[in-house]
Amino acid sequence: MTRVRVAGVGLTRFGRTPDRTGRDLFAEAALAAREDAGVPREDIEHLNYGNFMGAFAERQGHQGPLMAEAAGLSCPATRYEEACASSGVAAREAVKSIRAGECDVMLVGGMERMSNLDTAGVTEALASAADELYEVRAGITFPGAYALMARAYFETFGGSREDLAHVAVKNHRHALNNEFAQYQREITVEGALDAPPVAEPLHLYDACPITDGASALVLVSDEYAEAHDLDAPVSIAGTGQGGDKMALQDRDHLARTPAATAAAAEAYADAGRGPEDVDVAEVHDCFTVAEVLALESLGFYEPGEGIGAARRGETAIGGDRPVNLSGGLKAKGHPVGATGGSQLVEMTRLLRGDHPNSDAVSGARVGLTHNAGGTVASAVVHVLEVVE
């Protein structure tokens, strides 16, 4: 079985660009990835593409062939939709295809256009990642759902709004150097505590913003990388996926995300690694509490102990295992269908040493990305490694 290498990566700057079409955004990221890889377009055999809410945002389904064309490719394309984990799943299936010898060179990535809708429209579209019959009709949208999870966490394990504020402050600080981030601006714990409530205990700075953006990666087999003398020092060494009941009411515990635990277990086993080997991670912090739940599900902390990680500085620049050095979904932004791919782009750059925050993890060999769908009814985890 061949090893899968990241040959090139590309991103748009995340932010609000309501005048740019989805195909425009994805083309920019795809071109950047191809240029970074130095791979001719003719060599790309398939596009695995993630998008979540294109039907709402642009009345555009069937985006696979559309985006292949936008990227200048004439190969087949497949769209994956797994809510906020759409491009994580797309990347996972690409890893499997290359390992199986089906393809030597694939483009993977995702795109979301959101800011052309008004806030009510975005909220409605995002809500389609929850159970329409049993959650959305009862009035639950995502801030409310994650608020329930935060409350359950606090009641089970303790913790406070201030602990969560430290997550937001950390991720904003991490984004300061990231030229692709939506927000390159510091916030304070006091500012976060004083921000208007969204759904108690979550306030404005506990939530990620509404973002337009795209991500792309060129993945290749070891054999292709060597035959073409590519500079591709990072491999995707492990991949895993987990699932859970869709509606929160059907879960055993609101303050656990077993889909992420299962995805991590599979990815660790696949890579022959464990949580203790991970030097740096990008996790799905759509809300601050989601980062805490991720830290615990990934095995970095015991249940109940992840809540203090940001406050103690352990997940910050200078800490033992920095988390979300990109700024995370919180400060870098969350163009839903692009996020899983974007995490892989950021991690590749961190491990290659050409990320503005690479100095914070110099010598890092193993990175992890965690991409979640809905209230973690879906999760995808990847383990990346520097190739020896």
Added chain:
Amino acid sequence: MTRVRVAGVGLTRFGRTPDRTGRDLFAEAALAAREDAGVPREDIEHLNYGNFMGAFAERQGHQGPLMAEAAGLSCPATRYEEACASSGVAAREAVKSIRAGECDVMLVGGMERMSNLDTAGVTEALASAADELYEVRAGITFPGAYALMARAYFETFGGSREDLAHVAVKNHRHALNNEFAQYQREITVEGALDAPPVAEPLHLYDACPITDGASALVLVSDEYAEAHDLDAPVSIAGTGQGGDKMALQDRDHLARTPAATAAAAEAYADAGRGPEDVDVAEVHDCFTVAEVLALESLGFYEPGEGIGAARRGETAIGGDRPVNLSGGLKAKGHPVGATGGSQLVEMTRLLRGDHPNSDAVSGARVGLTHNAGGTVASAVVHVLEVVE
């Protein structure tokens, strides 16, 4: 590399059931497939699921985990969206996963709920499979797009509305015995010619109906089938996928579907077969002309010669290579996201000998399914074989 076997199949009766939810439909098909397979639910490792317009029809994205739960499974699930080829792509990726040794047992299938929308709503949702910027805004919806393709065909190769009427008459006749078909009723050439126009030269009986329905298959590895002594006499021996420019205006020729040609070439090579080996086929006749284009793209006829196949009886019961013995999308119905899976279900039953039309192809060893997205900007082809 292991061989992939079809262990069990399930369908809902196709038709108009606006009061049934999507999860209700898929659960019925999935349960039928599991019962047919005799495989315990715990053994199913992953669901590959196709759905196209759930965002429009039920405001429901993220259907992977929702449908896994509806099917009584606790495994991860992935949603594929490739317009009308959604469950064809889902099945293709499942075949690859089993061959790669990632899974031994998978559930694949799809669902579409359409009739709860009004006709304008369905038309708008279906239009999202075309290019929103350059086709839909110019006024093109799918009947218009396929009418352009039919006109281009007539102008290039000749042919008439009467030739197309024979396709519709044949497929309605084939559906007479199919208890899962939306229409079990004969039509006549005269009736088809006299039916109201939709988009010239296509009239009412040239178009498939609006349909609710679901399909499911249990796919297993050879090793699993043998270890559990399963009665699974049909294998998926070849799979292929092709892509094309999204908008008709960008194509080289409106009366050719090169995405299907590419998909067929890949599937034939994969199976070690050619068009001459195919005893029976299910093709994507969303409009009558689409069946003609498929026959030619699949290599059954030279360009310009497929138009007379139904009139000459060659693709009918009693002909050399019957096509759409299920009734096709035309008479059986076209619940978009379920169709690719449904074609595999019908073909499995035809080859196993337990389809009501199996007698028409007794002794058949090799079957082909052709599932297309949009105006064939995507295509997936599978070759099925009776296991020796």
